Amino acid sequence: MTVFKTALMATPMLAAGLASADPLTIYTYESFVSEWGPGPQIEKAYEADCDCEVDFVGLEDGVALLNRLRLEGEDSQADIILGLDDALIAETKKLDLLAKHRVDLSGLTLPYDWEDDTFVPYDYGHFAFVYDQTRVDSVPSSLEELVYDSDLSIIYQDPRVSTPGQGLMLWMKSVFGDEAEDAWTTLQERVVTVTPGWSEAYSLFQEGESDMVLSYTTSPAYHMTYEDTDKYQAAIFSEGHYAQIEVAAVLKNSDQIDRARDFLAFLVSNPAQDVLPGTNWMWPVLDSADKPEAFEQMVRPETLYFSSETVAENRRDWLREWRNAASQ
Amino acid sequence: MIAGNRLLRRLGAGLLWLTLALAALGMVLHPGGGYAWASYFDSWLVRVIWFSIYQALLSATLSLLLAWPFAWALSQTPFRGQWLLAAFLNLAFILPVLAVVLGVVSLFGQNGWVTLPGTVYGLPGILLAHVALNLPFATRLLWDRLSQIPDHQKRLAEVLGMGLRHRLRWLEWPLIRMASGPVFVLIALLCFSSFTVILTLGGGPANTNLEVAVYQALKYEFDSRAAMLYAVLHGALALTAIGALGQGGLLNMEAAVRQPRGGQRGPSPLQWCAILGLLALLLSPYAALLDRALQADWHWPARLPDALRTSLGIAVFSSVCAVLLALSRCLPGAVRTRRSRWLDFGVLVIPAMVLTTGLFLLCLRLGWAREATWPLIIWVNALMAMPLILQPLKARIQAAHSQYHRLTRVLGMRTWPVLRLVYWPLVRPVMLWALALSAVLSLGDMGVAALVGQVDFVTLPLLIYQSMGSYQMTLAAQMMVVLLALCASLLLLAEWARGRYRAGR
Numbered sequence: 001m002t003v004f005k006t007a008l009m010a011t012p013m014l015a016a017g018l019a020s021a022d023p024l025t026i027y028t029y030e031s032f033v034s035e036w037g038p039g040p041q042i043e044k045a046y047e048a049d050c051d052c053e054v055d056f057v058g059l060e061d062g063v064a065l066l067n068r069l070r071l072e073g074e075d076s077q078a079d080i081i082l083g084l085d086d087a088l089i090a091e092t093k094k095l096d097l098l099a100k101h102r103v104d105l106s107g108l109t110l111p112y113d114w115e116d117d118t119f120v121p122y123d124y125g126h127f128a129f130v131y132d133q134t135r136v137d138s139v140p141s142s143l144e145e146l147v148y149d150s151d152l153s154i155i156y157q158d159p160r161v162s163t164p165g166q167g168l169m170l171w172m173k174s175v176f177g178d179e180a181e182d183a184w185t186t187l188q189e190r191v192v193t194v195t196p197g198w199s200e201a202y203s204l205f206q207e208g209e210s211d212m213v214l215s216y217t218t219s220p221a222y223h224m225t226y227e228d229t230d231k232y233q234a235a236i237f238s239e240g241h242y243a244q245i246e247v248a249a250v251l252k253n254s255d256q257i258d259r260a261r262d263f264l265a266f267l268v269s270n271p272a273q274d275v276l277p278g279t280n281w282m283w284p285v286l287d288s289a290d291k292p293e294a295f296e297q298m299v300r301p302e303t304l305y306f307s308s309e310t311v312a313e314n315r316r317d318w319l320r321e322w323r324n325a326a327s328q
Numbered sequence: 329m330i331a332g333n334r335l336l337r338r339l340g341a342g343l344l345w346l347t348l349a350l351a352a353l354g355m356v357l358h359p360g361g362g363y364a365w366a367s368y369f370d371s372w373l374v375r376v377i378w379f380s381i382y383q384a385l386l387s388a389t390l391s392l393l394l395a396w397p398f399a400w401a402l403s404q405t406p407f408r409g410q411w412l413l414a415a416f417l418n419l420a421f422i423l424p425v426l427a428v429v430l431g432v433v434s435l436f437g438q439n440g441w442v443t444l445p446g447t448v449y450g451l452p453g454i455l456l457a458h459v460a461l462n463l464p465f466a467t468r469l470l471w472d473r474l475s476q477i478p479d480h481q482k483r484l485a486e487v488l489g490m491g492l493r494h495r496l497r498w499l500e501w502p503l504i505r506m507a508s509g510p511v512f513v514l515i516a517l518l519c520f521s522s523f524t525v526i527l528t529l530g531g532g533p534a535n536t537n538l539e540v541a542v543y544q545a546l547k548y549e550f551d552s553r554a555a556m557l558y559a560v561l562h563g564a565l566a567l568t569a570i571g572a573l574g575q576g577g578l579l580n581m582e583a584a585v586r587q588p589r590g591g592q593r594g595p596s597p598l599q600w601c602a603i604l605g606l607l608a609l610l611l612s613p614y615a616a617l618l619d620r621a622l623q624a625d626w627h628w629p630a631r632l633p634d635a636l637r638t639s640l641g642i643a644v645f646s647s648v649c650a651v652l653l654a655l656s657r658c659l660p661g662a663v664r665t666r667r668s669r670w671l672d673f674g675v676l677v678i679p680a681m682v683l684t685t686g687l688f689l690l691c692l693r694l695g696w697a698r699e700a701t702w703p704l705i706i707w708v709n710a711l712m713a714m715p716l717i718l719q720p721l722k723a724r725i726q727a728a729h730s731q732y733h734r735l736t737r738v739l740g741m742r743t744w745p746v747l748r749l750v751y752w753p754l755v756r757p758v759m760l761w762a763l764a765l766s767a768v769l770s771l772g773d774m775g776v777a778a779l780v781g782q783v784d785f786v787t788l789p790l791l792i793y794q795s796m797g798s799y800q801m802t803l804a805a806q807m808m809v810v811l812l813a814l815c816a817s818l819l820l821l822a823e824w825a826r827g828r829y830r831a832g833r
Contacts, residue, residue, distance in 0.1 A: 073695070
């Protein structure tokens with residue numbers, strides 16, 4: 001409906017007679033709103049709760065959300081932005097478009113000490129390369145081995161658009177530091193393709209286009225739960241794994257700011273948290289949340305992370321470093 | 329009459345100048361927020377420029393090499409019904425680029441009819457799609473050029489007992505060589521400005537051209553300074569290439585495309601081979617696309633009706649704009665000043681995406697990005713269609729003018745009756761044809777909508793692109809069939825209008 005309405009705004013002569021109560025508009029990434037993602041269930045649960053309409057708009061992937069927010073500025077149609085991650089919060093806050101959340105976050109479990117008055121964390125995970133153990137036998141045991149001493153082909157996501165792609169960039173940076181460009185150049189020789197989002201990368205991998213795909217340590221739980229197979233495994237690396245906390249925030253120009261805050265509180269309460277592990281395949285921030293059984297077998301690796309201030313300061317240089325290496 | 333003419337003419341020219349000026353202003357005033365200039369000139373930019381040129385030259389070479397034998401065979405003797413083949417070759421130039429892209433993926437992709445040794449994404453896919461798009465165009469132009477060998481020369485060759493080899497050497501080769509230069513530059517230029525093909529089939533940062541770089545700078549990094557820089561570089565390089573061809577050469581190309589004379593006899597066996605080979609080559613992507621679409625039940629996404637409505641709305645408005653604009657450029661009594669020639673030329677050669685970028689940056693700067701979506705897409709689509717419909721409209725209006733101008737003057741008819749009784753009946757069929765053609769072009773456009781469209785803005789090609797992006801190829805193919813059916817019905821309408829026009833002549 002929103003599409004239609006927006007399209008009509010520019011053609012006022014057609015717009016007469018169209019009016020409805022504003023739904024709560026939430027910008028998020030595509031896999032969140034897909035039919036097997038958490039979006040539909042959370043939407044249904046919240047709508048039953050609040051007697052209102054929730055409208056998810058799915059963009060390519062997480063980083064695209066930040067770009068979209070920059071582009072739309074104060075005119076944004078969104079009430080909530082959901083799906084940025086901890087690395088991007090400093091940069092997003094600089095836009096001065098967000099309101100404080102006023103949600104009590106004291107009882108939440110996170111991979112590292114983290115607190116913010118604007119962003120509400122709703123789930124987290126560790127990036128990992130997932131492989132099919134029936135097809136791959138020499139699995140690297142470190143990122144260094146994957147880059148310099150392996151012949152596995154990989155697919156990953158574009159760090160300019162996708163938070164997993166950005167996660168890999170930060171992971172490479174935290175492991176290789178100043179030698180990251182060299183590592184990218186070496187890795188590039190075995191890259192099948194760089195996709196705009198997580199969904200595309202993962203489906204290409206499942207069609208057999210590559211040996212490994214960048215995803216999360218918890219991704220195998222999906223296949224164990226729904227396909228009853230443990231052939232997909234996450235490679236655990238000795239350097240540690242880069243962590244991602246997924247966050248949501250309210251836009252200060254929202255015309256239903258209280259409802260939006262209420263939604264954020266809902267997001268970290270049991271009804272929503274119970275949905276997330278089994279649909280988004282990430283760790284819930286509430287320990288008491290229901291999780292598919294397969295989560296018990298998931299490894300909890302060492303956490304690597306940069307502060308979001310460091311990311312904000314260096315993101316463009318690191319992106320250019322990647323771009324130069326990946327286009328050769 | 330004269331006053332009305334002048335008004336419309338001035339309005340048209342004024343709007344074109346304004347567009348160019350605003351686009352330039354947008355480039356200068358871009359919303360900023362960029363980084364130090366020096367930081368943009370890195371190895372990636374070199375790679376992007378190199379790839380833009382490299383793939384364009386390669387695509388043009390391949391298209392030409394393939395077109396030579398077909399054009400040569402077809403031009404041997406005029407044959408009955410050759411206008412039909414010519415019309416088909418023209419058609420390939422108008423249909424949505426995305427259809428060819430999807431066709432190539434359906435043909436050579438993972439589950440396609442032919443499996444490539446590597447993946448179709450990357451340079452192979454780009455070249456295949458560019459050849460599929462430009463081979464008909466190249467064949468058409470070369471065929472036309474070769475058909476211009478005067479009959480007496482052909483007879484002379486016969487009398488002299490020239491064999492195939494000698495005829496090729498002395499008669500045909502010089503013409504092919506002469507015509508190939510401009511055709512090569514033209515196709516290279518089209519491929520240099522290719523957007524949809526490279527965005528969808530590029531598959532990663534290694535295969536990016538300047539036009540896609542503009543898009544990525546805006547959409548991926550929100551770096552308007554980078555977008556501006558890449559767009560300016562793109563425009564400058566395109567203009568340089570035109571300089572290499574020369575303005576005269578380009579105008580010659582336009583004049584060269586004429587309706588070929590048909591012959592009395594059917595095609596020779598050689599020509600049959602060429603016709604069937606050409607049809608097989610050009611239709612195979614569409615056949616693979618259709619095959620792909622039929623592989624699953626038709627299951628429409630919820631956003632399809634919205635996308636259809638938006639696409640049709642834009643097509644209607646932009647085709648009306650295109651026709652009005654074209655009319656304003658060809659009204660009788662216009663003095664062809666050097667300035668106005670430059671204007672037509674400028675609109676023709678400045679890549680549409682460069683114009684779009686300039687205008688969009690201006691809207692961003694003014695905070696109108698959202699409101700400007702529809703007007704911007706409509707206007708740029710109209711600008712893109714205008715040069716293609718200008719010539720036939722112009723010819724028709726000038727014919728009407730020279731035939732009836734004195735009569736209406738003698739009769740002392742006033743403006744309105746002259747328009748209604750003299751011009752309208754004569755111009756109407758061509759106008760319907762022009763409307764349909766511009767609508768088809770606008771329906772198939774993805775680049776402008778992708779660059780300008782906001783998050784919840786979706787046209788049919790954008791929706792198809794999104795499903796391609798999630799590798800839902802069957803769904804994409806099904807929606808493409810819908811788009812092609814729409815285009816086909818519009819083109820049939822156009823043909824019907826043209827048929828009536830021919831009958832009425």
